[in-house]
Amino acid sequence: MRSIILATAALALAYPASAQQQQQQVPGFVQASAPPAEAPPVAPIPAAQQRTIDRLQAAALESDHAYEIVESLVSEVGPRLAGSEAEARARDWAVGMLRANGFTNVRIEPFTLPYWDATREEAHIVSPGIERPMVAAALGGSPSTPEGGLTAEIVRFADMAALEAAPNSAVAGRIVFIDEHMSRAQDGSGYGVAVRKRGRCAPVAQAKGAAACLIRAVGTDTHRFAHQGGSSRQAQGASLPAMSISPADADVLANLIQRGTVRVRLDIRADIRENAQSGNVIAEIRGRERPDEIVLLAAHLDSWDMGQGAIDDGAGVAIVSAAARLIRDLPRRPRRTIRILLAGAEENGVHGGAAYGQAHANETHVVALESDFGAGRVWRFDTRFAESAAPYTRAFQRALSPLGVLPGNNQADGGADVNAIREAGTPVVDLSQDGTDYFNYHHTPDDTLYAIDPAALRQNVAAWATFVYLAADTDWTFRGAPAAQ
Structure with missing residues (x-):
């Protein structure tokens, strides 16, 4: 207790009272009180x-x-x-x-x-190494790939802005991979940013000559799930195969791309009706x-x-x-x-x-x-x-x-x-x-x-x-x- 008292005294010496506090300690000093703030009106509830x-x-x-x-x-x-x-x-x-x-x-x-429904939705890493499946989901509105699937080299972008800024030559003939992570927030505000790639990847990539789109799942989990989502028709008349892959598979894909060329096969069958x-x-x-x-x-x-x-x-x-x-x-x-x-x-x-x-x-x-x-x-x-x-x-x-x-x-x-x-x-x-x-x-x-x-x-x-x-x-x-x- 004595040490606390000494410490308090030291603080008082180091940080003397403010001018206002000193004035209040002067005999006969009277401070003018500020008028109380008026409370905002509240409708009465009977x-x-x-x-x-x-x-x-x-x-x-x-x-x-x-x-x-x-x-x-x-x-x-x-x-x-x-x-x-x-x-x-x-x-x-x-x-x-x-x-x-x-x-x-x-x-x-x-x-x-x-109407749109995916009856087949498969994605495989073809190379390097032995072919292996990824956990993937076709995005709503995606068309079918050709019979037997579509195989192409992957090109990775950190977000949609990077894809939009890329020259056509970097994209043409490749499968675009948007590897943007989603931020967790109590009000869900991270979703509006992260979900942009789900609707924008296909039209932007198609205009640059891409073969297909992959996106990191729009979610905050680390489970090996590929989040679904999308509209019944792709935006702006796009007709590019598009898929979501799980966070774990997105990590593997990103790691492999750092090492060299990566090729992926997508296989989508979609039931599309009016x-x-x-x-x-x-x-x-x-x-x-x-x-x-x-x-x-x-x-x-x-x-x-x-x-x-x-x-x-x-x-x-x-x-x-x-x-x-x-x-x-x-x-x-x-x-x-x-x-x-x-x-x-x-x-x-x-x-x-x-x-x-x-x-x-x-x-x-x-x-x-x-x-x-x-x-x-x-x-x-x-x-x-x-x-x-x-x-x-x-x-x-x-x-x-x-x-x-x-x-x-x-x-x-x-x-x-x-x-x-x-x-x-x-x-x-x-x-x-x-x-x-x-x-x-x-x-x-x-x-x-x-x-x-x-x-x-x-x-x-x-x-x-x-x-x-x-x-x-x-x-x-x-x-x-x-x-x-």
Whole structure:
């Protein structure tokens, strides 16, 4: 103790009091106090609504109904490639699930889309050494290779910028390999950078005369998985065979390229058809006073087929359905209509979201949001509201704070399947989930029920029920120019 006292005294000698502190020690000195900062306005939540919010949160945190929903989807339907018979079974499953949960006006709104499915997807290192396979997945929209596959020398680029800057002579006749790593982030922001190569490699490489494209898997895991992904048609009219390879195989390929010339064979068979059938599944809780004003809750039904579609996006289907079910079970329906959109064909081009936006463009959407980032805990609340709606934002933040949700920004995205109505002026929010580990599982065989933490899923349902109920049971408006940051 004595040593601590001596050390403290030494610090006091070394760092004397500031001028302000010295003035405060002068007898008779009076410091003028600064006026307290005025607290920003917060919209009041009536006591009855607050009691309902408390009730919803408590019920959500005690219920595993959401887990039961996603377990049913994974077990009874499984993976659901857009436009496939499995996706059709998922629509039928969704209609039955939504009706069993007491929602009204349940229906399928059909649309068509181009169909793509890889029936063979193989990649081998041909030389140097003995031929050996890599773990690979054809990227959505890739055409088939010639019969027997395509063999060519590999040319490596660290990222898309390097490929774009390369002369045609460095690329022509070769297989382009984009070896860019993805950064891990809680908000998933590394994905936007890393995924660029998935859509841009084929058109850029084809324009330079390449034979094919390979990319390091777009993910943050170190498993020997090749992440799937891509649209049903390659961008800008490209028709270049394109594949993703696992991180481990990408490392081997990069190491071999440092030693000398490397040749690879790709073998892809793709089933490509026009006008495949898909559809959106819709359900509602009709508003008691303002039924024409819609609070839209979205998730997507389809999935890639290497995994089971549990976190992408079975978890989202479960979260929005379970949250809406809690609200449906209240003694009194909210003022506005709550609409569930379980969109089809999101993975290969957001076809369901586009179809919904076109079909429902003339309806009044008060606010929209989508759950499509797995099952991690909601940690932040973001909006895209008018300046005048800032007091409502703060009220939502206050209501969500008992769940550990932090205030965010006013640059919410809303989600892919609500993008069409967001661009038409509908306000959106993000109940942002912790995505630190999401891209370990995304579009891989590990997208299974094991990737879902039931406790985190319950917290998601509580956050969604809180926001959706309050948005639907008030007369608050959020539309207008977004507030300045």
